[in-house]
Amino acid sequence: MxxxxxxxxxxxxxxxxxxxxxxxxxxxxxxxxxxxxxxxxxxxxxxxxxxxxxxxxxxxxxxxxxxxxxxxxxxxxxxxxxxxxxxxxxxxxxxxxxxxxxxxxxxxxxxxxxxxxxxxxxxxxxxxxxxxxxxxxxxxxxxxxxxxxxxxxxxxxxxxxxxxxGSYYKEGIHPVKIFVENQYVRAVAGGTGKAKTGGNYASSLKAQEEASKKGYSQVLWLDGVEKKYIEEVGSMNIFFKINGEVVTPELNGSILEGVTRNSILKMLSHWGMVVSERKLSMEEVYQAYKQGLLEEAFGTGTAAVISPIGEFYYNDEKITINDGETGEISKKLYDTLTGIQKGTHEDIFNWVTEVK
Known part of the structure; x- marks a missing residue:
């Protein structure tokens, strides 16, 4: 070496x-x-x-x-x-x-x-x-x-x-609209979904292209077997706030373990919030929306940091979240994480390394 x-x-x-x-x-x-x-x-x-x-x-x-x-x-x-x-x-x-x-x-x-x-x-x-x-x-x-x-x-x-x-999405920290993909799949357990390899992104292009034509920024990927459980949003991990609980899909062999995802989980736990990593179906999210319990949704990744989601298009129906506005937790996470990254917030987790 x-x-x-x-x-x-x-x-x-x-x-x-x-x-x-x-x-x-x-x-x-x-x-x-x-x-x-x-x-x-x-x-x-x-x-x-x-x-x-x-x-x-x-x-x-x-x-x-x-x-x-x-x-x-x-x-x-x-x-x-x-x-x-x-x-x-x-x-x-x-x-x-x-x-x-x-x-x-x-x-x-x-x-x-x-x-x-x-x-x-x-x-x-x-x-x-x-x-x-x-x-x-x-x-x-x-x-x-x-x-x-x-x-x-x-x-x-x-x-x-x-x-x-600059910002990965032109919307910046403002909410994006997401198309729930039910035809194409990004990855399956046992494949290369948990690796950061070009083929995973190449396979996403067709669905992304079609979603863009319909006016949506990205697609929400469901699992490749039952096309039922939520996995990722575009090239990001995804979180939902449902009735006070913050939920993100559990790592299952086809989901990439994001560094931002890991950081968000640690920050939320530090703030004393109820956080869980588990299987989460799109139907559960839809029912939470119908019951008025779907409070926020946001993607997380290095490029965008936090990308709030204001709308899902699912089964020919628009699901509007928080009146299409950036949620309180999304904004707090974005401000805190970017503050740590920029040196304006205290780095209590010892996450930053200085280049000298």
Whole structure:
């Protein structure tokens, strides 16, 4: 395993966009981190280089069999100009869980976090400061062996790229409308749903496209067997507040264990709220709505942090939540979590790591 990071700085710096005009994932910084894997050397040749295209053989396995994994986390600039990362060790742990499922060699999480810190420090000036903005960090691994055969690759490339971003949804912290999907499925237990791999997202595109045509921001995924139990919303975990209890679907082998999800559960428990992880059917949610007990719903994820849900479209009926307004718990969670991430709230959970 390599322990040395070679650094080559870019001689030509890109023009930085205005913080208030950022989209999500459209602009990238001046540098990237790269390292390679071979059976004889393990992970080696770690380097920070100028951001640039990569060259791969057309027979590289990445183009054919989907053996890829990735992560997503953010860096934030505080009011006193410190740079903070939020729970990066959880992302490294999850990356290795994805690696295990996709037959990719494990990475040294501590070393990658150190590399990530160096990369962010070099491109620190790219971290935006406007409200709701941050520096999105995308680590990913691709197979690079030249081989047209269905088997795990023997060679890999690990990369980290950075992107200054605004809100993931144009609505920001304002509620989104969600279409309950009952035809397509995202994943099934025993598949790759609990891994962060590209195929899970590719399989979601058709339903997302159709929901968008109907005016909905995302789809609510039901389980792949009975199409009855709630799993995720778009690319996020989901929570409901029903009659004072906050409920999120239990991890079942097809649901991704989100870092934000884990953080929300800890925060809610700390606040003394009734919280449960269990199977939750869409019919239970619908009945709670009919009885006036459905108080809030929101998605959680690194990209959006908290995304309140104002409406579901289910069985040809619109389910309006909290009069389509952002709920009290959604707002409190968003303010507290982003406050910890930005350094304006006390970090009682010891979640942030400073980049120096």
């Amino acid at each position: 390599t322990t040395k990071i070679d650094i080559t700085l870019s001689e030509t710096k890109k023009e930085k966009p205005e913080s208030g005009q950022l989209e999500f994932g459209r602009v990238f910084t001046d540098h990237m981190f790269v390292m390679d894997y071979s059976p004889t050397k393990g992970w080696h040749d770690a380097r920070i280089t100028p951001y640039e295209p990569i060259s791969l053989n057309p027979s590289s396995m990445v183009f054919h069999y989907g053996q890829t994994v990735f992560e997503g986390l953010k860096a934030y600039r505080t009011e006193d100009d410190k740079v903070l990362l939020f729970r990066p060790e959880k992302n490294m742990q999850r990356l290795n869980l994805s690696n295990e499922r996709l037959c990719i060699p494990q990475i040294d999480g501590d070393f990658v976090i150190e590399a990530l810190k160096q990369l962010v420090a070099i491109d620190k000036d790219w971290i935006p400061t406007a409200e709701g903005t941050s520096l999105y960090i995308r680590p990913f691994i691709i197979p690079t062996e030249y081989y047209l055969g269905v088997a795990p690759s023997k060679f890999y490339r690990f990369m980290i790229i950075l992107s200054p971003v």
